[in-house]
Amino acid sequence: MVDADKTRQALLEAAYEEIYRDGFQAASLSAILERTGVTKGALYHHFSSKLELGYAVVDEEISNKLHQLWIQPLQNEGNPIDILVATIELAGQQITDKQLYLGCPLNNLAQEMSPIDAGFRMRIDQLYQQWLKSIEHLISKGQHSGKVKTSIDAADTALFIIASLEGCLGIAKNAQSHDELERCGKGLIGYLNNLRAETSSTY
Amino acid sequence: MVDADKTRQALLEAAYEEIYRDGFQAASLSAILERTGVTKGALYHHFSSKLELGYAVVDEEISNKLHQLWIQPLQNEGNPIDILVATIELAGQQITDKQLYLGCPLNNLAQEMSPIDAGFRMRIDQLYQQWLKSIEHLISKGQHSGKVKTSIDAADTALFIIASLEGCLGIAKNAQSHDELERCGKGLIGYLNNLRAETSSTY
DNA sequence: TCCCACATACATACTGGTTGGTATGTTACA
DNA sequence: TGTAACATACCAACCAGTATGTATGTGGGA
Numbered sequence: 467m468v469d470a471d472k473t474r475q476a477l478l479e480a481a482y483e484e485i486y487r488d489g490f491q492a493a494s495l496s497a498i499l500e501r502t503g504v505t506k507g508a509l510y511h512h513f514s515s516k517l518e519l520g521y522a523v524v525d526e527e528i529s530n531k532l533h534q535l536w537i538q539p540l541q542n543e544g545n546p547i548d549i550l551v552a553t554i555e556l557a558g559q560q561i562t563d564k565q566l567y568l569g570c571p572l573n574n575l576a577q578e579m580s581p582i583d584a585g586f587r588m589r590i591d592q593l594y595q596q597w598l599k600s601i602e603h604l605i606s607k608g609q610h611s612g613k614v615k616t617s618i619d620a621a622d623t624a625l626f627i628i629a630s631l632e633g634c635l636g637i638a639k640n641a642q643s644h645d646e647l648e649r650c651g652k653g654l655i656g657y658l659n660n661l662r663a664e665t666s667s668t669y
Numbered sequence: 670m671v672d673a674d675k676t677r678q679a680l681l682e683a684a685y686e687e688i689y690r691d692g693f694q695a696a697s698l699s700a701i702l703e704r705t706g707v708t709k710g711a712l713y714h715h716f717s718s719k720l721e722l723g724y725a726v727v728d729e730e731i732s733n734k735l736h737q738l739w740i741q742p743l744q745n746e747g748n749p750i751d752i753l754v755a756t757i758e759l760a761g762q763q764i765t766d767k768q769l770y771l772g773c774p775l776n777n778l779a780q781e782m783s784p785i786d787a788g789f790r791m792r793i794d795q796l797y798q799q800w801l802k803s804i805e806h807l808i809s810k811g812q813h814s815g816k817v818k819t820s821i822d823a824a825d826t827a828l829f830i831i832a833s834l835e836g837c838l839g840i841a842k843n844a845q846s847h848d849e850l851e852r853c854g855k856g857l858i859g860y861l862n863n864l865r866a867e868t869s870s871t872y
Numbered sequence: 873t874c875c876c877a878c879a880t881a882c883a884t885a886c887t888g889g890t891t892g893g894t895a896t897g898t899t900a901c902a
Numbered sequence: 903t904g905t906a907a908c909a910t911a912c913c914a915a916c917c918a919g920t921a922t923g924t925a926t927g928t929g930g931g932a
Contacts, residue, residue: 470906
């Protein structure tokens with residue numbers, strides 16, 4: 467990686483952190499510059515505006531994290547419900563205090579920016595669509611293999627799963643409580659277990 | 670209502686609208702003054718700082734709206750699950766485009782301010798506690814009257830219901846789609862129906 | 873009943889700090 | 903000799919907050 471790429475990447479990472487903490491609007495370019503040691507001239511060489519920097523944070527930083535933590539784990543083989551539960555439990559175990567307090571970076575930006583900037587909204591929506599599709603696909607697969615109830619709609623269910631997950635993270639964020647996250651997650655896992663197809667033993 | 674109270678109320682309502690749209694940090698006092706026609710001297714006569722104005726918006730405006738729309742309807746007599754479903758469906762029907770785009774005022778503030786200001790966090794938490802208790806109480810009542818499964822924990826369930834509700838509103842807000850809100854709400858209502866105690870007809 | 877003292881409820885003008893953005897340089901490499 | 907990759911200095915706009923002034927009561931003593 468040449469120096470210019472390193473500079474760009476450092477700016478992206480610092481911007482991600484500042485936006486994660488304060489939101490996009492309250493994130494300060496000066497703080498990002500101070501954090502990186504990069505000057506304003508360099509920043510505006512790589513990004514034409516604060517907005518473009520924010521867009522790049524969504525398209526690169528947040529997108530990568532979403533795929534690593536939530537989408538790639540769903541590609542494993544096995545019972546789809548088991549995979550969903552395991553992914554949620556793993557993410558829950560790995561969560562740090564800081565992440566608990568600051569919540570989901572994607573949801574934070576969605577709630578802040580979707581009403582006031584279409585560029586953010588579309589980029590965030592794109593990520594949600596990728597996430598939704600991967601869960602929907604998993605559920606459909608489970609329905610075809612007889613592991614998941616066929617009475618439910620895969621797309622609707624995927625939507626509710628993501629909504630509940632974001633909801634749990636949001637509630638636990640305000641409560642600043644790992645315990646509340648776990649109790650709320652229990653509710654989601656209960657919902658997921660209820661999606662399993664009835665086993666032949668019930669007949 | 671004397672003039673001073675009217676002025677204070679006008680400021681609160683304008684502040685609520687500005688904060689609802691832009692968030693607390695990005696909300697501009699000048700915009701609030703312009704909206705009301707009140708001058709800066711009057712604002713700082715009624716509120717000692719922007720923060721205190723924000724606190725008053727939570728304690729008065731948002732608290733009132735939460736009680737009217739979500740807590741009071743739960744006090745009706747009847748099957749607790751029916752009441753919860755009816756409350757959600759009614760709120761869903763009444764939601765305007767603006768409210769869909771801007772989301773839940775309480776959740777917006779929670780996500781924005783809870784990591785950066787303890788005063789906001791505690792006030793918002795207090796409202797969530799009131800909401801939680803009213804749902805928990807409703808579920809407990811249903812368990813005692815045989816309408817709701819006794820295998821679930823009332824407090825945990827109330828927590829998940831609120832989380833999912835906020836999650837659905839958040840997802841629909843970013844999608845800017847009434848349809849997605851309805852599909853997501855369907856998931857929540859399905860979850861609620863699954864909390865009903867099995868009727869004697871199954872035996 | 874009159875009048876003064878004081879507080880309430882504002883209004884106006886200003887300040888220091890911060891913001892995102894820009895204009896103009898400079899350095900180094902190709 | 904150009905161009906990418908910065909660096910420095912500056913700017914207008916906006917921000918929350920404040921200092922100071924004023925108009926309108928209102929309560930209490932003579």
